[in-house]
Amino acid sequence: MRLLFVAGPAPSDIYAVAPLATAARAAGHQVLMSTPKELTPVATGVGLPTVATTTTPIPDIRATRRSGEREVVPDDVDHPEFIQYTGRWFGRLAAETLVRLREVAAAWRPDVVLTGPHAYAGALLAHELSVPWIRHTWTVLDTVGIHVGSEGELAPELAELGLDRIPGPDLLIDNCPPGIRPADASPAQQIRYVPVHAQRPAEPWMYTRGERRRVCVTGGRMAALDDDFELIRGTVRQLAEWDAEVVIPAPRKAADALRAEFGDIRAGWIPLDVLMPTCDLIVHHAGGVPGLTGLTAALSGVPQLLMPQEKRVHTAARLVAEYGAAVTLLPDEVSTDSVGKGIRELLSAPSYADRAQALAQEIARMPSPAEVLGTVEHLARR
Structure with missing residues (x-):
């Protein structure tokens, strides 16, 4: 055929x-x-x-x-x-x-x-x-x-x-x-869903859990050096209080800028399908919820903080939150305080990890x- x-x-x-x-x-x-x-x-x-x-x-x-x-x-x-x-x-x-x-x-x-x-x-x-x-x-x-x-x-x-x-x-x-x-x-x-991404040689840290909680922060257009770049920077600052290991898949220019500012982060081209099973949380822009980023996280049972930028994906992001596997913040709800609150809720309440695992099991049965x-x-x- x-x-x-x-x-x-x-x-x-x-x-x-x-x-x-x-x-x-x-x-x-x-x-x-x-x-x-x-x-x-x-x-x-x-x-x-x-x-x-x-x-x-x-x-x-x-x-x-x-x-x-x-x-x-x-x-x-x-x-x-x-x-x-x-x-x-x-x-x-x-x-x-x-x-x-x-x-x-x-x-x-x-x-x-x-x-x-x-x-x-x-x-x-x-x-x-x-x-x-x-x-x-x-x-x-x-x-x-x-x-x-x-x-x-x-x-x-x-x-x-x-x-x-x-x-x-x-x-x-x-x-x-x-x-x-x-x-x-x-x-x-x-x-x-089966993840297919452009790859790079895998390094041990990508597929190995460390001693600290690992949080992936990514955002498609958010990762570019424009106004949305501030959202990633603010999120990284919020994660400092958790002593979390922050990993940011991002284009080279944005990754260079983030490493120069924060030092203790990993940023650059990172294959999500290799990284995601080692993460405790992912923060992303929900471009086409769950989108390929969200589906990769869901496949690994990882809770998500969703910040959809376009109105046309708001309802979709809400459905993931209603399932119990995510917290969704709409554009007029996003602030330093609300992002910090969302991170605290997702990392503190076991129910989000439980529901994320339930979603992963649902995908496995498809x-x-x-x-x-x-x-x-x-x-x-x-």
Whole structure:
């Protein structure tokens, strides 16, 4: 069987679908991963055969409408128009991607197309080839409305295929644990999360617990040298009273600045899947709750302090807190005092560790990528 994976425009899109792609290769199937040109090193870095599907840089796709007009980017990421904007540039990315995917399919016809949540080029290609389209999501966040913006930009391609909207998938796969999945979420084939990250040579301290409690502090965009950088600095100061060992996965510039200021921390590129089983707590930004960072922590039974920055992930972060495995602080609740209180609560109350372990056990009971591959094989044969 030939499986074509179509990833979105972020490394997490590749890391999330890579376990199923790897399981397919291990079972003897042929696999191709398609990504925007900038992300091909990410896909090849996790051992997947990869084709680049764009030549236009992603910033240019984001900035210019297909009509040639400059894109209007809303200032407020929580405004509904920002979701429409996101959908529009995802649509433009899909339009360019589809051109290359058609060339790939002419030489290497896939039996099934599997995509990230909003990689709509894969949906259109599958429709054109009359093969199954499988949509793979990996968070409780599945932003409603993005496809509407995409459909406007994809109007020529949809009309060519005789469609008035993006078709629905033949199968939805989701690796969000049932205990934190919204009750109104679409029915889906569960899949167990398996961490896939870019690696570096593991050092003993990464996989060994020390004498002190270990707290991981990370934050995606928070880790950059901008306003959110202060949130990480403030969190590190709060942890000083606990005499905790602080580990901060962060880009090089941010890591250098943190080490220069605090000295007694570990910061830099650290593989989370190796580190997380040694941690007592993780503090992070909940970018797409639980997101890949949150799922990696949940898999290891680690309590979480969540500080979601965008309104669209607030509800998802709340679900993890309601499960009892986290404390969630919304933007207007974040302060030096509230972060300190959250850390004290998570490190002092055993119930959070208990619930985090319960969540880890729930994940362990979910079907493995190899098991889910059987469902994919059946769908392709049918």
